[in-house]
Amino acid sequence: MAMVNLTINNQKVSVEEGRTILDAANKLKIKIPTLCHLDLENIKFVNQSASCRVCVVEVEGRRNLAPSCSTPVSEGMVVTTNSIRCIKARRTMVELLLSNHPKDCLICQKSLDCELQALAAELNIREIKFDGERARHEIDISSQSIVRNMDKCILCRRCETMCNEVQTVHVLSPVNRGFDTFIAPSLNLPMNESTCTFCGQCVAVCPTAALTEVNNISKVWDALNDKTKYVVVQTAPAVRAALGEEFGAEPGTSVTGKMVAGLRKLGFDNVFDTDFAADLTIMEEATEFIHRLQHGGKLPILTSCCPGWVKFFEHQFSDMLDIPSTSKSPHEMFGVIAKTYYANKIGIDPQDMYVVSVMPCLAKKYEAARPELAHDDMQDVDTVITTRELAKMLKEANIDLMSLEDEDFDNPLGESTGASVIFGTTGGVIEAALRTAYEWLTEETLEKVEFHELRGFDGIKEAVIKINDLDVKIAVAHGLGNARRLLEQIRDGKATYHAIEIMACPGGCIGGGGQPYHHGNMAYLQKRMECIYKEDEGKTIRKSHENPYIIKLYEEFLGEPYGEKAHKLLHTHYVKRVKM
Amino acid sequence: MGGNCDTQEKFAELQNFIDSIEDKRGALIAVLHRAQQLYGYLSNEVIFYVSEKLVIPSSKIYGVISFYSYFTTKQRGKYVINVCLGTACFVRGAEAIMKEFEKELNIKAGESTKDMKFTLSGLRCIGACGLAPVVMINDKVYGRVEVDQIKKIIEECEKEAE
Known part of the structure; x- marks a missing residue:
């Protein structure tokens, strides 16, 4: 690739042809403020609309200021990024944006997480000279x-x-x-x-x-303050890998024990782990997979933990509704087990039990309200809050997460294995399923539990795992665009697999829509992923079927995996939806 | 799409039109033009059909329809009266022309008469500034329109309709 030489603020730099002034400035560590621009290279997201004009710079020989995010470099270009003309223009741009913006920052949900607010502060905007028309929408x-x-x-x-x-x-x-x-x-x-x-x-x-x-914090406070309610909380695997960020911890810091302590302080009657239910999901999904494999069932089997993915295939691949696993997602399985098995165990009327899920996800909120994810006229899960909302609750209650002593989850629905922790990152669910399916099919111990080829940020990952005499073909996709490509290949008969894991969000749940804002820094996701795998390594039990409380749950209550009772409580069906 | 012969015929025509386009990329505007010509407006049904045929998400099609003032998603009257409100026409009294139509038809710009005979709307420049102020009724262009001609223009349409 040809290199282009230019000067920015009197510093010489050379970058590849086709790069922008902003890229060149980044290389020199010269900061140019941006707003609309966002480049998340490792998930192929580039927003280069150049609509906000905040990143304008002076280019020698040009009459007008140039938006640095979308102006390609050229040989000998001389750029100034911090002249008074640039600064004034930037300020005007932001003032114009603010003139058509509700200036209710003090009570805005995004306050202190808002990039426009941060930019206004950075540019030292103290008055808005324009008093123009305001757009009003419902x-x-x-x-x-x-x-x-x-x-x-x-x-x-x-x-x-x-x-x-x-x-x-x-x-x-x-x-x-x-x-x-x-x-x-x-x-x-x-x-x-x-x-x-x-x-x-x-x-x-x-x-x-x-x-x-959709903010559900007040619903949770209400439940916690309702004396007639027995409130149990469960936390998804990816939450512990990111919650610390909201309290100033380095990205990738695991805060599992502190999170448990914090939740107890908030007043939950039990602090449980969705990871327990993830182990349960593996029991059902792995059994279903083996059943399909041995009885000529429909293959590939697709994972169904991700509600965004579920709704995506219901709309976009409604002709293929028979291939996803019928297993409910872990937090839904948790809800139903809490309101049946556990409520009975502790002698509580399930109607008085209130299940809160803390999830890295916005789709889980929608999922919890799906009418079929209910039994005896009760939703399996009552309310879902995100990692961000939990952080807000802790802050409201003046709980400084990072200063808390670690505590353990309650039992029996708090015990989990390393296999369940990795549900939080792309590739994790299928790796967990393989750890179990392999042992069940071969009746041998799987010594090396890590499947490295299924890990990492590649959009579509593939692996062939030899189980007995069969080459089991696995694929993993994260991000719905990658999922679409994979599913289209299958629909067209261009690819065949035995099992596929799909997560709607890039990176899997660690990159979920409810996680602390990464503000474009994708290194956060990498750190969270490393954190998840470290948690797995730290667990004594790393295979779902070896979780002693799961074994007990089947013995005492469910019977056989994929059996009659499990079907009734732990499996679901899908709805054909329109494609628009 | 629709039950009676008339709509089936229109539907077939739209289908033929789309099928006749070799390179369907970039054909959206032309297809929407034809569809609106056939149906008078772009219903959800038509949008979804075009979306399926051209493999373009309906959200994008709706974006295009809402961008161009020419396209409409509301059913319109038999006669669509477009008063040009572009600069040249405006300067030469288009506003008064519009007001007169509103008065005569007893509707506001953007509305249709109850009998669905007339729809009144404004548009921006049809490129006939030399004839300003201009009124377009369906495909027919009326140039140098004066306020006292309007009653007659409406009557002409009504007569034709009978």
């Missing part, structure tokens, strides 16, 4: 997962890039033009009537509070 609170408040949208198009190019869900698109433009689902339908999967990746990249999660 707030879309139709869904269980995502709130769409277009009054706070700055039209950066990040959500659109994520939804269309990375996730290929194609829900969000601009409607109208000019000042009347806003971002909406097809036909301007409310979110709950659209094909949205609620993966929440749009929320993860939205710089403002235009797209946020």
Whole structure:
């Protein structure tokens, strides 16, 4: 690749042809403020709409300022990034954005996490000279997962890039033009009537509070303060790998024990682990896989832990509803076991039990409300809050997470294996399933439990695992765009696999829509992934079927894996939905 | 799409039109034009059909429809009266022309008469500035329109409709 030489703020730099001024400045560690621009290279997300004009710089010989995020470098270019002209122009851009923005930062859900707010502070904006017209839109609170408040949208198009190019869900698109433009689902339908999967990746990249999660914090406080309710909480594997970030810990710091202690302080009657239910999921899913393998069932089997993925295939691949596993997702399995087995064990009326899930995910909120995920007129899970919401609750209660002493989960629904922890990252579910399926099929001990070829950030990963005489072909996809590519290959008969894991979010649950905002720093995901695998290594038991409390659960209550009772409580069905 | 012969015929025509396009990339606007010509407006049904045929997400199609003022998702009257409100026409009294139509038809711009005979709307420049102020009724262009001609123009349409 040819190199181009240029000068930025009197410093010489050479970068590859085709790169932008912003790239060259980054190489020199010269900071140019940006807002709409976002480049998440390892998940192929590049938002280069150049709509905000915050990153303008002076280029010698050009009359107008140039947006550095979208202006390619050229030989001999002389750039100034910090002249008074640049600074004034940037300030004007942001003032113009703010003139059409509700300035309710003090009570805004995104306060202190908002990139527009941070930029206004950075540019030292103290007054907004423009008093223009304000766009007014109805707030879309139709869904269980995502709130769409277009009054706070700055039209950066990040959500659109994520939804269309990375996730290929194609829900969000601009409607109208000019000042009347806003971002909406097809036909301007409310979110709950659209094909949205609620993966929440749009929320993860939205710089403002235009797209946020549905806040369930007050529901949880109400339950905790209701004397008639027995409130149990469960935490997903990926939460412990990211929660610390909200309290100033280095990314990748595991805060499992502190999180448990914090949840107890909040007043939950029991602090349990979704990991326990992840082990249960493996029991069911691995049995289902072996059953299909041995009885000529439909292959490949697809994992069904991810509610975003489930809704995606219900809309986009409704002709293939018979291939995903029928196993409910771990937190749903947890809910049903808590309200049957556990409630009975401790002598509590299940109607008085309230199950809270702490999830890295926005789609889990939607999933918890799916009508079929209920029994005896009770939803399996009552409320879902995200990692971010849990952090907010802890802060509201003045609990300084990082200063807490580690505590252990309650039993019996708090015991888990290393196999369940890795559910939190892409490749983890299938690796956990293989650890169990391998031993069951071969009746031998699996010595090396790590399947390294299924790990990492490649969009689609493949492996062939020899089990007895069979070459078991495995694939893993994360990010719905990768999932679509894989599923299309299968539909067209161009690829055959035995088992496939799919997670809607890039990186898996560690990159979920409910995790602390990464603000474009994808190294966070890498660190969280390392944290998850370290937790796995630290566990004495690393195979789901060896979890003593799981064994006990089947002995005392469920009977056989994939048996009659398990079917009734732990399995579900899917709904054919329209593709728009 | 639709039950009676008329809509089936239109549907077949749209289908033929789309099938006749060799390179379907970039054909969206042309297809939407034809569809609106056939149906008078772009219903959800039509949007979803075009989406399926051209393999373009309906969200994107809806974005395009809402971007161009020419396209409409609302059913329109037999006669669509478009008063040009572009700069040249505006300067030469388009506003008064619009007001007169509103008065005569007893509807506001953007609305249709109850009998669905007329729809009144404004648009921005049809490239006939030399004839300003211009009014377009369906495909017919009326140039240098004056306020006192409007009653007659409406009557002409009504007569034709009978």
